[in-house]
Amino acid sequence: MTNPSTARRVVMLVDNGVEGDSRVQKAARSAADAGWDVTLLGCSTTGAEQKWLLDPARVRLLPMGGGQPAQGRGLRARLVERGGLPLRAARLARRPVEHAQVRFWRRVHGDGAWRRLEPGLWTYERVFGPVIDELAPDLIHAHDFRMLGVGARAAQRARAAGRPVKLLWDAHEFLPGAKPRRDNARWLPAHLGYEREYVPYADAVVTVSDTLAELLRTEHHLAELPAVVLNAPATTPAGPVPDLRALCGLEKTTPLLVYAGSATVQRGLGTVVEALPLLTGVHLALVVGDPASAYVRQLRATAGRLGVADRVHAVPYVPHGQVSAFLATADVGLIPIHHWPNHEIALITKFFEYSHAHLPIVVSDVKTMAETVRTTGQGEVFRAQDPADFVRAVRAVLANPHRYRAVYDKPDGPLAGWTWEAQAARLDSIYRRLLSVEAGAR
Structure with missing residues (x-):
């Protein structure tokens, strides 16, 4: 690492509380490890600023206040x-x-x-803008669409004051294909306009998959194809890892399916629970943010009506650096998501986490992940929302799991490029290109 006093300043922006966002955490920590002077700004909902270290990056969560009420x-x-x-x-x-x-x-x-239509977006500007100006970054790394405008306006102010600054937009999803986050007709057109207004101010764009990179170039008429930085896991577990099977009270020989991630209807967990009566003796572990959430309780109630309540287990998240090791004692990793535009275009985080856990993957027939699984041979594909076809796929994997796991042990297998270390090197090269800094010169 270079001397911090000579490091170029990077300010990362994200519209959440950081702790649940593995991509943002990994990006901040790896950039700081590479010698950049990194401050990550996120949102606090406690009414007070919060600070901590993602050693050696600094995290500051800024209090958002009440913001603007939704219209209508x-x-x-x-x-x-x-x-x-x-x-x-x-x-x-x-x-x-x-x-x-x-x-x-x-x-x-x-x-x-x-x-x-969405005046609450100004809340981010009001809260983040003065702090960015005070930090006087050389590079602003704006994560996702809400922070794009905040970063663009901060870059404009800095340039108007005679201080050069570069703006990197990290597009996590394809907004035209996103499910609106609020039930009103204004949300999506407002945010689409917001994104379109500020994309031209970005000096470079990175995103999470090749498919999404092509969509972004077409949608926003970009001069160059966005670089792809996969949200792959780091290869070294961080700290002692809990035992998934022990948390579920299961023996090593009990067939165990695992789903890790957001628990919502469109993630297809209902399909899995409906299929369990046809998978005799097979258990399901749901690794979710809140094991007591309303939707998880609904899934448990369905399992109870189907007579399989004792085979459904809900356990909380572990730190992102432990996820793959935590999941590794399961037999199959599940991605049963429904067809939705953004589900079709990405290799999502859990895909890489399952892969590094050496788990066979059973995935619904969403385009990009289904194509990848068919190409690599690391799992089976089933028709989305079809419990019977899900049962077929799971039975195929459980009948010969070694066939699917063997993919990960091949010298030319996919895992070498699916690591955060490889992605961090790519991100570092983008930073250096934007700031015209040679490798090792910081």
Whole structure:
């Protein structure tokens, strides 16, 4: 590592609390390990700033305050409270109002309509902007779409003051194919306009898959194809790793399927639970952020009605550096996600985590992951939302697991390039190119 006093300053921006975002954590730590002076800014919901080290990177979570309330809710609430409309009718009434808002403001302001449709985005500017200016970075690394505008405006201010700064946008998803994060008609068109307005200010773009890189180049008419930095795991476990089977109370010989990640309907976990009665003696471990969440309770209730409640186990996340080692005692890694535009285009984090755990993978027939599994031979593909076909795929893997695991042991197998160490080197080279810094010269 270079002397910190001579290191170039990098400010990373993310619109979450950092701890649950493995890509952001790995990027900050590896950049700091490579000699960059890294400060990672995220969001605090406690009302107070929080600070800690991702040694040697610094993390600061900034208090967001109340922000802007979502528009449109007042009309629905007033209609329901006055007894003028039942709830469903009120929702339908809200929707024509929201669509009218979108059409009007887009006609008036074009992409800039987000300022009227989603004014809460200014909260990020109000909170992050002054801190970025104070840190005076040489490079701003903006993660995901909300931080793109914040980083672009900070770069504009710095350049206007005569201080050169570069902006790197790290696109985690394809926004036109995203499921809106709020149930209103304004969310997606507002954020699409916001993204389109600020993409031209990025000096370079990186993303998570080749497919997404092509989509971004086409969508935003980029001069060059975005570089791909996979969200692959580091190869060395961080600290002592818990025993997944022990947490589930299972013997080594008990067939165990594992799903690790977000527990939501579109992740396809309902398909897995519905299939369990046909998989005699097979257990399911759900490694999720909140084992007591409403959706996990719903899955358990379904398992109870099907007579397999004793074969469904929910356990909490472990630190991202331990995930692959934690999962390795299972027999099969599951990715049963539904068809959704963003599900079709990426090799998602858990795909790499399962691979480094040397697990055979059973994946639904979403385009990119299904094609990869068929090419490598590391698992089986089933029709999304089809419990019977899921059963077929799982039985095939459990009948001959060594066939699928052998892929990972091949000298020319896929794992060598699927490491964070390889991705960190790629990210470091992008930083050096943007700042015209030779290797070892920092």
